Amino acid sequence: MNSEKHILTMLVDNEPGVLSRVVGLFSGRGYNIESLCVAETTDPEVSRITMVTKGNAPLIEQIEKQLRKLVNVIKVRDLSGDKSVKREMALVCVRAKPENRAEILRIVDIFRCKVVDVGPEYYIVEVTGDEGKLSALLKLLKPMGIKKIARTGTIALFRESA
Amino acid sequence: MKRTGAQILMEILKEEGVDTVFGFPGGAVIDIYDELVKTDIRHILVRHEQGAVHAADGYARSSGKVGVCLVTSGPGATNTVTGIATAYMDSIPLVVLTGQVPTQLIGNDAFQEVDIVGITRPCTKHNYLITQTEDLARTVKEAFHIARSGRPGPVLVDIPKDVSVMEVDYEPIPRIRMKSYRPTYKPNLKQLQKVVDLIREARRPVIFAGGGVITAKGAEPLTALARKISAPVTTTLMGLGAFPGTDPLWLGMIGMHGTYRANMSVNGCDLLIAVGVRFDDRVTGKIDTFAREAKIVHIDIDPTSIRKNIPVTIPVVGDCRVTLQELLKLLEKDGLEVPSDSIRPWLDQVEHWKNTKPLAYRQEDVIKPQYVVEKLYELTGGEAIITTEVGQNQMWTAQYYHFDRPGRFVTSGGLGTMGFGLPAAIGAQMAFPDTVVVDVAGDGSIQMNIQEMATAVECCLPVKVAILNNRYLGMVRQWQELFYDRCYACTGMEHAPDFVKLAEAYGAVGLRATRPDEVEAVLREGLSTPRPVIMDFQVEREECVYPMVPAGASIAEMLLV
Ligand SMILES: Cc1ncc(C[n+]2csc(CCOP(=O)(O)OP(=O)(O)O)c2C)c(N)n1
Ligand SMILES: [Mg+2]
Numbered sequence: 001m002n003s004e005k006h007i008l009t010m011l012v013d014n015e016p017g018v019l020s021r022v023v024g025l026f027s028g029r030g031y032n033i034e035s036l037c038v039a040e041t042t043d044p045e046v047s048r049i050t051m052v053t054k055g056n057a058p059l060i061e062q063i064e065k066q067l068r069k070l071v072n073v074i075k076v077r078d079l080s081g082d083k084s085v086k087r088e089m090a091l092v093c094v095r096a097k098p099e100n101r102a103e104i105l106r107i108v109d110i111f112r113c114k115v116v117d118v119g120p121e122y123y124i125v126e127v128t129g130d131e132g133k134l135s136a137l138l139k140l141l142k143p144m145g146i147k148k149i150a151r152t153g154t155i156a157l158f159r160e161s162a
Numbered sequence: 163m164k165r166t167g168a169q170i171l172m173e174i175l176k177e178e179g180v181d182t183v184f185g186f187p188g189g190a191v192i193d194i195y196d197e198l199v200k201t202d203i204r205h206i207l208v209r210h211e212q213g214a215v216h217a218a219d220g221y222a223r224s225s226g227k228v229g230v231c232l233v234t235s236g237p238g239a240t241n242t243v244t245g246i247a248t249a250y251m252d253s254i255p256l257v258v259l260t261g262q263v264p265t266q267l268i269g270n271d272a273f274q275e276v277d278i279v280g281i282t283r284p285c286t287k288h289n290y291l292i293t294q295t296e297d298l299a300r301t302v303k304e305a306f307h308i309a310r311s312g313r314p315g316p317v318l319v320d321i322p323k324d325v326s327v328m329e330v331d332y333e334p335i336p337r338i339r340m341k342s343y344r345p346t347y348k349p350n351l352k353q354l355q356k357v358v359d360l361i362r363e364a365r366r367p368v369i370f371a372g373g374g375v376i377t378a379k380g381a382e383p384l385t386a387l388a389r390k391i392s393a394p395v396t397t398t399l400m401g402l403g404a405f406p407g408t409d410p411l412w413l414g415m416i417g418m419h420g421t422y423r424a425n426m427s428v429n430g431c432d433l434l435i436a437v438g439v440r441f442d443d444r445v446t447g448k449i450d451t452f453a454r455e456a457k458i459v460h461i462d463i464d465p466t467s468i469r470k471n472i473p474v475t476i477p478v479v480g481d482c483r484v485t486l487q488e489l490l491k492l493l494e495k496d497g498l499e500v501p502s503d504s505i506r507p508w509l510d511q512v513e514h515w516k517n518t519k520p521l522a523y524r525q526e527d528v529i530k531p532q533y534v535v536e537k538l539y540e541l542t543g544g545e546a547i548i549t550t551e552v553g554q555n556q557m558w559t560a561q562y563y564h565f566d567r568p569g570r571f572v573t574s575g576g577l578g579t580m581g582f583g584l585p586a587a588i589g590a591q592m593a594f595p596d597t598v599v600v601d602v603a604g605d606g607s608i609q610m611n612i613q614e615m616a617t618a619v620e621c622c623l624p625v626k627v628a629i630l631n632n633r634y635l636g637m638v639r640q641w642q643e644l645f646y647d648r649c650y651a652c653t654g655m656e657h658a659p660d661f662v663k664l665a666e667a668y669g670a671v672g673l674r675a676t677r678p679d680e681v682e683a684v685l686r687e688g689l690s691t692p693r694p695v696i697m698d699f700q701v702e703r704e705e706c707v708y709p710m711v712p713a714g715a716s717i718a719e720m721l722l723v
Contacts, residue, residue: 013342017291021283028284058469065466071288071308074342 006060007079007156013072014047035153050155079156086156089128095145096123111137167295167326168197174302184214188234190261193326209613213585215245220586223572225593228255228310235261236274246316247285251576255314257305262322287315295328307338312345313464349480356476357459358492364433366508367393373400374438375482376568383486396424400575407564417445418711419557422519429718437461438482441471451716461485529678531630531701535562546598547590551583551607553637555630557707559602581610587625605631615668618694627696632703640706665696674698
């Protein structure tokens, strides 16, 4: 069976140790975490965790059930597919040699990103988008030399229009 | 009203109906102990904290109530881990109260500080660190609620010393409601109707029950179901007692050391009704050959147990008792009568399997361990509470002692914890002071928590220990005999203590049988002595447990005697 990426989002009690329970479940049972994102919601007692994991359908079903079984997990949903909006942000520190600067700015413009820091030899570019956009951008910037990168991991919400 | 944390804790324990606490004191819980002795809750002072948890566990398994233990921080807390993991694997409701260093010292590597919440996160159903006395009442109540509801399990509550000492205003808390924890008890009736349809079509049905049936107090509807649809019944090790072991429909236990007829029946059935089981590898053998011809119905309260190891035709999430009762109602409404001629050939086949390869051993000049268990069954009339250690002793007990009722067989199934049996027997004896409680032990396992003999003697708990003494770590030796060319690497136990003298040193009674004709007399004397007794049965050293399904083989491929 096919191993596919899934985006799981869950609401959890905003308490110490909850993230550790979720992450411990994944490591203890050998599930894979591709990315992980946590922050408080508008209700200060509740946080949202968004995780990207990989697995075939039965495994994802088992992961969801195991997560629901955790006492501090309130709700779990699989946001894979096109019924949800997905975004990730990255900060990319790219080498900006004088002969490359115009090209970098053009790419930044086409991808609707921003240059947020300019140094004598490097630019830091901020990009937001889905996975496809991020990897396309990185592919173009790579030849110039990427010094550092920080990615947030995917976050997602169900479309209200769906 | 102003109360200290320790006083509030006592209020909650009383409210939750706790009559016994198993524990061992220390600095971090001294304030709690100071209050505990002012209540009428009985405290059993063990000799090792692992013993406290197993004793609370034996108390819980035999009585169905929540077992409670109390230990100090640091080493007291870490000593509970094996006990907690044992209870977790077998879904046993426990509340483990651990002391912790004062809140302002947490994280500073204080004396006897250990992150027990972190350590036990993967082996508890849930756990808590209380950081202020105001939270104590609610937290402990939640702990009891979580431990006993849904699929039960151990819950640990870590209580820093200042939390027990601080005084706060205390108001009793009415009911616990948790937004993120709501187990499903009632089954989906549409799913159950599909089960009725499968039962109607089945010609070779088998019921396969596990510990979940015992936990849910579902033995009665399970038995009714089996009789109504004339389905033979097998159980897992944990399920023994969920169906009468003397009933004609009884197949015996399934799995690695299951009976020939149980394994063959599951292998050949066309409908497997699995209730309160989790398809453990010791049960299924090679997973893709398990019940290959069968449609599988799986009833369990824990959704994660369903489709974890095996695909099923009809999953039903619900409490085993409630679900079986609903199923019986639907069968009633449906007016389903199983025509006896349609199922007769199957029952004949099962009968044939039963008669071709029954459990067997030959009693010669040396005592056979199976003979000891058989005699024990006979002399106790099947009415004793039997705990076991782990290894061959455990399997022979499962095979040769027939359990007619739940709560009579207390064994560490999922974790297989050597050293479980004696403290568990102490806990069971606390719950049932007037019942004969026997730990069927191995010479290896008994040495892992032998110190609890002192507890039994001190508390006048007349538990009996029957050691099937083969002077080997027998089960491991059996694997070495069968699969490792008889290379008995590190499994000889030549230098055990003299168990009779050891019993006497503890102030208990020690008895020994070295010849088959002494077995009955020793058992009679041991069982009728109103004090703790160790009986040392010097058995055949290289006896093996049969049938045996080699690891990784299909359960139909058994090694037989
Ligand atoms: C704490 C622990 N350590 C190791 C094992 C592995 N083990 C399983 S059975 C067994 C042998 C037990 O020997 P004994 O208690 O003498 O029982 P016998 O099999 O001889 O009846 C061992 C070492 C275990 N189950 N538990
Ligand atoms: Mg032995």
